[in-house]
Amino acid sequence: MSGPVSSGSALDRAFRLQALGSSVPRELRAGLTTFLTMSYILFVNPQVLSAAIHIPNAFVQLLMTTALSAAFGxxxxxLVARYPFAxxxxxxxxxxxxxxxxxxxxxPWQTALGAVFISGxxxxxxxxxxxxxxIVKAIPLGLKFAITCGIGLFLAFLGFRNAGLVVANPATLVGLGAVTSPTVWLALVGLLISSVLLVRRVTGAVLWGILLTSVLAVLLHLPVYAGGPNGALQAFPGFQGRLLGVLDAPVWPSGLFLQLDLxxxxxLGLLNVVFTFFFVDFFDATGTLTGLAQRAGYLDREGNMARPRRTFAMDGLAAMFGALMGTSTTTAYVESASGIGEGGRSGLTAVTVGVLFLLSVFxxxxxxxxxxAATAPALILVGAMMLEGVRQIAWDDMSEAVPCFLAIVVMPxxxxxxxxxxxxxxxxxxxKLLSGRGREVSGLLYAVAVLLLARYIWLTAG
Known part of the structure; x- marks a missing residue:
């Protein structure tokens, strides 16, 4: 494993690598792992948004906007919050x-972008x-551990779904996928490779697992790539028609940039839309950032993270920038846990992800x-790692155990x-309140609970 950088390096002064026990190679490797794990968004986000945004060359413009928004965030x-969260x-x-x-x-999609900007x-x-x-400080420590564990299960569920191991089933909601399909067995082989490398303490085990599995998919011409006729999977189509094989000219998203309608x-009729964007991302990002901070070892004994104002403000700023560029809410990505699992501990990991997203326009x-199928094993393994905090929950106290259990299982x-x-x-x-232990809960958390309950009642009434 790479040793810490020297105390005199510029990167160490900027990102405190030596103090965090990290190194430049480790941070770069963690950033690459995170990027590979979440790079699917370059193609999935345009596919989703192009159903609502109808402009010339919509897919390519949305891809560019996605890359630029991810890079900025x-x-x-x-650079500002100095955390390894992409x-x-x-x-x-x-x-x-x-x-x-x-x-x-x-x-209109322009008005919806305005709602995203206002929520930011x-x-x-x-x-x-x-x-x-x-609000984060008011959440008890046990519930913070539960949030981390729930995110771990959520990640694992994403991995199983991406691998085709878990599929929709009309009778049982979910079921086992076709285990003989190339996608499933490739993911299982990748899971085996990454697991063995982790057990043998190979540096960059998760990243090596992703790369080796991808090489297998290409060499064996496995039909595991999207883009086939009628939505079918296909073998890797190659880089035909592109400069030097892997280059493609970037396109400025002129049809999306600054098109929002504030x-x-x-x-008045759209305040509910603004509120929904705000609510969902508020608690999604807050839970994600708290869980990632716990996984990276950034929470103190009371469960609080350093530099919270900067961190949460950067989340909101990213949402504003994304709306200006022409995409839906930009937020912290739970897949950042894959880079943290590779040892990423500083903002250099997130900077690496940002630079890679910038390069992705070329x-x-x-x-x-x-x-x-190659990144699915990374999500499953990182999800397993994030369950470590489950032993920190007071399972013998049902006033703690039940809420923590609900937080964990409801996410996936x-x-x-x-x-x-x-x-x-x-x-x-x-x-806590109904069992006569209401004083153990802060007044702010009660207020948040009332607002959350009111929202669910409002949704039901709607």
């Missing part, structure tokens, strides 16, 4: 943007005023070499980090 998180347009929020707001409610402004204001970090988004065909079962955090907080406050 990750660079800000690394950011990009969030999955789930992009689907809400495209299918619910634009297609379902008939809201609210994030920044609450972060600067200290409201977001006050005046329309401020209309070299984005290279990202297409890595199929979802509802496919929402925000839902897991919400039900964990609501149940924690309710059980």
């Amino acid at each position: 990750s660079l800000m998180m690394g 950011q990009a347009p969030g999955m789930g929020l992009n689907a809400f943007f495209a299918y619910t707001v634009v297609q379902g409610l008939g809201v 402004v609210l994030f920044v204001l609450l972060s600067v005023l200290g409201a977001r970090q006050a 005046a329309g988004a401020l209309g 070299f984005w065909p290279l990202a297409a070499v890595v199929p979802a 079962l509802t496919f929402s980090i925000a839902n897991g955090v919400s039900l964990g907080v609501i149940s924690y406050c309710a059980i």
